[in-house]
Amino acid sequence: MTTQHGILKKISGDDDIIEPTPGQIMRARSLRHWGLMIGGIVLCIIVVLAILAPGVAPHNPYTQILSDRLLPPVWDSQGSMEHILGTDQVGRDYLSRLLYGARISLMIGFATVLLSGFIGTSLGLMAGYYGGRVDMFINYLITVRLSLPGILVALAAVQLIGGSLPVVITVLGFMLWVRFAVVIRSATMQIRNMDYIKAAKAAGCSSFRLIVTQILPNVLNQFVVIATLEAAHAILLEASLSFLGIGVQPPLPSWGLMINEGKDFMFFKPYLISIPGIALFCLVLSINLVGDGIRDVTAPENRN
Numbered sequence: 001m002t003t004q005h006g007i008l009k010k011i012s013g014d015d016d017i018i019e020p021t022p023g024q025i026m027r028a029r030s031l032r033h034w035g036l037m038i039g040g041i042v043l044c045i046i047v048v049l050a051i052l053a054p055g056v057a058p059h060n061p062y063t064q065i066l067s068d069r070l071l072p073p074v075w076d077s078q079g080s081m082e083h084i085l086g087t088d089q090v091g092r093d094y095l096s097r098l099l100y101g102a103r104i105s106l107m108i109g110f111a112t113v114l115l116s117g118f119i120g121t122s123l124g125l126m127a128g129y130y131g132g133r134v135d136m137f138i139n140y141l142i143t144v145r146l147s148l149p150g151i152l153v154a155l156a157a158v159q160l161i162g163g164s165l166p167v168v169i170t171v172l173g174f175m176l177w178v179r180f181a182v183v184i185r186s187a188t189m190q191i192r193n194m195d196y197i198k199a200a201k202a203a204g205c206s207s208f209r210l211i212v213t214q215i216l217p218n219v220l221n222q223f224v225v226i227a228t229l230e231a232a233h234a235i236l237l238e239a240s241l242s243f244l245g246i247g248v249q250p251p252l253p254s255w256g257l258m259i260n261e262g263k264d265f266m267f268f269k270p271y272l273i274s275i276p277g278i279a280l281f282c283l284v285l286s287i288n289l290v291g292d293g294i295r296d297v298t299a300p301e302n303r304n
Helices: 022-031 034-051 094-130 132-147 150-161 165-175 178-191 195-202 207-243 255-265 271-297
Strands: 007-011 014-018
Touching: 022 034, 022 271, 034 094, 034 271, 094 132, 094 165, 094 178, 094 207, 094 255, 094 271, 132 178, 150 165, 150 207, 165 207, 178 207, 195 207, 207 255, 207 271, 255 271
Parallel strands: none
Antiparallel strands: 007 014
16 A cells, blocks of 8 residues: 555565655656746746856847848848847847846846845735734735836836836836735734744744744745746836836847837848847746746645
8 A cells, every 4th residue: 555655665575655755745746847847947048048148149249230230030041140140220149139138137037026025025024923003004005005006106216217227126126025015924824823833932932033933934935936926027027118218228138128129120120029029928938837836836735
């Protein structure tokens, strides 16, 4: 007889059931989740290419050669291997700009999640643990933020302050904390009533120590899932702002800015829009697949 996760082995003629460790169960479950595997592979490829961009990029992404402007990609009859993905309207190599653009998108996604995650998680932990007036005040902040259309507030803030990479990261970080706060608050309210939390309180543990050492590690799973979703959201918002000309400013090779610069040639040189658009689609899709996969693999109903 075997249990759900049992492994039957014969040792000295007897059948002994050896239960696998939680890490082995999680690893096996992850390998069976196709969405998580495909998303993880695509995301890893993009991350590696972004990190190795200075060595992989065939040309300087900022060098303008007007005599080479609007060269077609290699699959076109007039394309060449010197510029595999062609050049833009001022003669900059499109492959090089695409690789460096991946760095900007990943930087914005990662930095925005750090800022918004810190704000939202801190507020969620305080609201869920203390309750009462603290919870009411933080719920008021959440309601106020949800009543404001995020993209319009970001547009107004960036337009008022001025578009730049640090400004975009700061504005998005202060706009995307709500989901962290709501989910972490709900998880904290469930954990604070558990027996081991009551025992720690009876033993004299301070509230700060309880939150940091007992509650926070138990909500990290929810944090990771939300972080992947918000990273994809931040990348899309940055691309939207850059497309409108108030996000990342030239000559930085943001994918949204590349689409904006190529929109005037979309009927004659469609690759100027399709290439960064496909890259943006693949990055956002892979992040969402990873987030959904982590949620499915670590769901409580799948842990038995």
